[in-house]
Amino acid sequence: MKRILMKGNEAIAEAAVRAGCDLYFGYPITPQTEISEYLSSRLPEEGKVFLQAESEIAAIYMVYGAAAVGKRVLTSSSGPGISLKQEGISYLVSAELPAVIVNMSRGGPGLGNIQPSQSDYFQAVKGGGHGDYKTIVLAPDGMLGQMMEPVVFTEPQFDPLPPKDWAVSGKEGRKRRFIICFALDPQELEKVNQALQEKFRAMERNEIRYEIFGDEHPDLLLVGYGTVARILKSVVREGARKGLRLALVRPITLYPFPSAVMKEKAVQAGRVIDVEMNHGQMLEDVRLAVEGRVPVHFYGRSGGMIPTVEDTLQKVMDILSREGVKHENGI
Amino acid sequence: MHVETVIAGFGGQGILFLGRVLATAGMIGGYHVSWYPSYGPEMRGGTANCTVILSDQEIGSTISDHPDIVVVTNQPALLRFGPLVKEEGLLVINSSLVRGTGHCPTVEVLNVPGNEIAGAMVGDPRTLNMVILGALVAHRPLVWEEDMRLALEEILSGKKRELIEINFQALDAGKKFIRERRDAGVSERPNE
Numbered sequence: 001m002k003r004i005l006m007k008g009n010e011a012i013a014e015a016a017v018r019a020g021c022d023l024y025f026g027y028p029i030t031p032q033t034e035i036s037e038y039l040s041s042r043l044p045e046e047g048k049v050f051l052q053a054e055s056e057i058a059a060i061y062m063v064y065g066a067a068a069v070g071k072r073v074l075t076s077s078s079g080p081g082i083s084l085k086q087e088g089i090s091y092l093v094s095a096e097l098p099a100v101i102v103n104m105s106r107g108g109p110g111l112g113n114i115q116p117s118q119s120d121y122f123q124a125v126k127g128g129g130h131g132d133y134k135t136i137v138l139a140p141d142g143m144l145g146q147m148m149e150p151v152v153f154t155e156p157q158f159d160p161l162p163p164k165d166w167a168v169s170g171k172e173g174r175k176r177r178f179i180i181c182f183a184l185d186p187q188e189l190e191k192v193n194q195a196l197q198e199k200f201r202a203m204e205r206n207e208i209r210y211e212i213f214g215d216e217h218p219d220l221l222l223v224g225y226g227t228v229a230r231i232l233k234s235v236v237r238e239g240a241r242k243g244l245r246l247a248l249v250r251p252i253t254l255y256p257f258p259s260a261v262m263k264e265k266a267v268q269a270g271r272v273i274d275v276e277m278n279h280g281q282m283l284e285d286v287r288l289a290v291e292g293r294v295p296v297h298f299y300g301r302s303g304g305m306i307p308t309v310e311d312t313l314q315k316v317m318d319i320l321s322r323e324g325v326k327h328e329n330g331i
Numbered sequence: 332m333h334v335e336t337v338i339a340g341f342g343g344q345g346i347l348f349l350g351r352v353l354a355t356a357g358m359i360g361g362y363h364v365s366w367y368p369s370y371g372p373e374m375r376g377g378t379a380n381c382t383v384i385l386s387d388q389e390i391g392s393t394i395s396d397h398p399d400i401v402v403v404t405n406q407p408a409l410l411r412f413g414p415l416v417k418e419e420g421l422l423v424i425n426s427s428l429v430r431g432t433g434h435c436p437t438v439e440v441l442n443v444p445g446n447e448i449a450g451a452m453v454g455d456p457r458t459l460n461m462v463i464l465g466a467l468v469a470h471r472p473l474v475w476e477e478d479m480r481l482a483l484e485e486i487l488s489g490k491k492r493e494l495i496e497i498n499f500q501a502l503d504a505g506k507k508f509i510r511e512r513r514d515a516g517v518s519e520r521p522n523e
Contacts, residue, residue, distance in 0.1 A: 030370070031370060143393075146367070147365060147368070148354060149365050149366070149390075230391050231391065232391075233392070236391075306394060309391075
């Protein structure tokens with residue numbers, strides 16, 4: 001199968017087209033503008049719609065409108081722009097409208113900078129907008145958007161979608177439908193919330209994705225996602241050369257979080273190090289997953305700084321020697 | 332094989348393009364490859380660099396702490412990246428614009444007067460990047476020559492097709508420089 005060298009941003013855009021994206025609305029911001037650039041020519045080729053909105057807020061409500069009529073829709077941005085979209089995301093959840101939102105996260109807070117970062121974990125995983133809600137979160141970051149690797153596109157195989165018997169696509173010949181994101185009666189709004197919670201439980205049952213890599217009987221479990229997971233794979237390999245027994249759990253979904261496997265592997269290893277490009281956000285979910293059964297250590301860089309293999313391996317060796325773990329080379 | 336290469340110089344010298352041709356050629360040759368650019372508020376005359384990794388196995392980190400090969404096309408790039416080259420590694424220097432070899436006593440140094448070759452032999456100083464790549468690959472065969480040609484054809488498609496030929500010429504000029512140097516019996520100069 002043909003391999004194409006592509007930026008992560010371009011790969012996301014092409015994947016969206018192949019998955020049947022009908023419309024894209026967005027406003028440029030580094031490090032994700034290649035998504036807009038790519039779709040500005042690619043979507044019209046397919047007879048689909050690309051529109052550069054006047055702002056991020058406008059873009060998210062265009063997404064709301066397109067989703068409401070039953071179209072498959074995408075928007076993308078980075079930290080500051082994603083903050084602007086939060087109100088609209090909360091409304092989308094309330095109205096139960098499906099959409100894909102890409103955040104190629106960069107250094108924050110504020111305008112921050114444009115270097116890769118994972119500082120938007122809380123924003124993405126814990127809600128971000130107002131209200132009691134969750135969204136399915138996969139985990140790219142600014143570095144994966146900018147770098148190029150060979151990509152192979154396979155023909156996507158989808159189960160047929162359920163009928164969109166809720167879409168406000170024109171009432172001719174059928175009963176009127178409503179899409180609303182409020183319920184003024186408290187009893188009514190509690191029912192809305194209970195129904196949403198059932199949906200989130202279904203996500204937790206069906207959507208968890210992760211990868212396990214490295215030693216089958218590790219002395220230390222490494223946890224990281226996105227760019228950090230790539231670095232940790234190198235740490236696992238380098239460590240193995242030095243006689244260290246290391247394994248990695250890489251969450252692919254951050255919500256729902258792979259808590260069960262995290263706990264199982266952590267208990268097996270006896271200790272954990274969580275590495276992130278922030279000062280400890282996923283760390284809270286790792287600790288919740290592990291339930292205090294084993295110590296959870298942390299190493300983080302921020303502001304666009306990226307942990308090196310060398311530094312991370314040093315942290316790993318420090319933990320192992322502090323906790324008195326012997327290994328083959330006996331350091 | 333696992334080779335990590337950092338290429339650095341001025342924005343406008345074709346640094347990212349050089350890396351992209353190398354990575355694409357590696358991909359065509361069947362390697363796992365990655366290309367990671369410096370990105371930021373950088374522009375013509377500013378600094379630019381990228382990291383290209385070619386490997387037999389799946390690539391973990393796409394950043395290189397200690398590259399096997401560093402290519403520098405201007406003085407600031409030598410100061411910043413020269414000291415990072417792995418022991419026994421290779422430092423390729425665009426000697427048209429760079430004086431000295433920094434302070435890297437244990438690395439092999441390959442001086443290529445890239446701007447002169449691009450100007451005099453290819454007739455377009457903008458082909459400096461492909462001259463350097465041609466010389467690098469002639470000296471250290473990281474990828475097949477034919478795969479670099481296929482890579483250029485893949486990257487320079489559409490309206491840019493007319494640029495393919497001059498880039499081929501520049502790769503050849505770089506290779507010729509290395510061959511002539513070898514034929515003249517110039518041994519690999521240890522770092523001074």
